[in-house]
Amino acid sequence: MEAKEATQNTIKEWFNNTYKTRGEMYLRPVRAYRIFPKILGIEKGDKILDVACGLGRLLEACLPFDASLYGIDISDVAVNKAKENVPNANIEEGNAEDLKFEDETFDFVTCLGSLERMIDLNKVLFEIKRIGKKDAKFCFLVRNRNGFTWLIKKKLGIVNRAGHQGAKSYEEWVEVFANNGYKVLNVYPDQYPIKKRQLITTLGMGVDYEKISKAIIPMEYVHEYIFILSKA
Ligand SMILES: C[S@@+](CC[C@H](N)C(=O)[O-])C[C@H]1O[C@@H](n2cnc3c(N)ncnc32)[C@H](O)[C@@H]1O
Known part of the structure; x- marks a missing residue:
């Protein structure tokens, strides 16, 4: 039902309108993205593509690493x-279902809060795998349908259909990635909610945005998962 309601044009229109009206406020601040280049181990000269890059926050967080x-x-x-x-980055309009890059181009491909x-999904995952080098690492931040925030949205009927919001359980995500030829290397709980809690409990003193922290709730219920994958 949801997929029939939303088309690629209506999804694009919804995001265009959201970025026009909410601008920089729509997404997390850049500090929330500093964890990703650390987890991935990005180094000087690496080639990294952020699919559905939004305002370029992840790319901005990668600037100190001198990557492409x-x-x-x-x-x-x-x-x-x-x-x-991020004027130094190569950023273009494009659809994740049809990426305009040669096979095996990138060392890292990320896709955060967007899959x-x-x-x-299958077309997107095919394309992302295709443009990754043989030993590429892939990073997806994806929503958990057993997470409290998703359950509350469902209960209140405020899931954003126009923006095509969706969610899957941990097991369902693992299956989707396996079915599309990926191997799971690591899974972490979404870090930003944990860092925000640390900000309060340490009165703003002790938050390291580049260090992985454990969730205080079981992995089954966290808001989103960070999946680190390779080609299977
Ligand atoms: C919630 S935002 C996340 C943006 C960014 N990844 C971040 O974490 O800051 C979701 C993004 O997905 C983009 N998007 C949705 N469908 C897409 C598609 N088929 N191809 C490329 N981008 C898409 C939207 O325009 C939007 O910028």
Whole structure:
């Protein structure tokens, strides 16, 4: 039902409108993305593509690593802002279902908070795997359908259908990745909610945004998962 309601055009329109009205406030601050280049082990000269890059936050967090930065997003409004935010990166408008890059181009491909927004997950995962080098690492931040925030949204009927919000359980995500030829290397709980809690409990003193922290709730119920994958 949801997939029939939302088309690629309506999803793009929703994001364009959201970025126009909420601008930089729509996404997490850059410090929330500092964990990703650390987890991935990005080094000087690596080639990294952020699929559905939004305002370029992940790419901005990768700047200190002197890597070659690329981003694509379906929203032209986001792409224009991302180009301003990270002028050194190569950022273009594009659909994750049809990536305009040669096979085996990238050392790292990331896709944060976006995979569940896509219409055809299998096409996106095929494309992402295709453009990753043989030993590439892939990183997905994906929503957990057993997480408290998702359960509350469902209960209150406030799931964002126009923005094509979706969620899967841990087991379902593992299955989707395995069925599309990926191997799970590591899974972490989403870090930003944990860091926000630490900010309060340490009165702003002791938060290390580059260090992995454990969730205080069981993995089954965390808001989102960070999956680190390779080709199977
Ligand atoms: C919740 S935002 C996350 C943005 C960014 N990854 C971040 O974490 O800061 C989801 C993004 O997915 C993009 N998007 C949705 N469907 C897409 C598609 N088929 N291809 C490329 N980008 C898409 C939207 O335009 C939006 O920027």
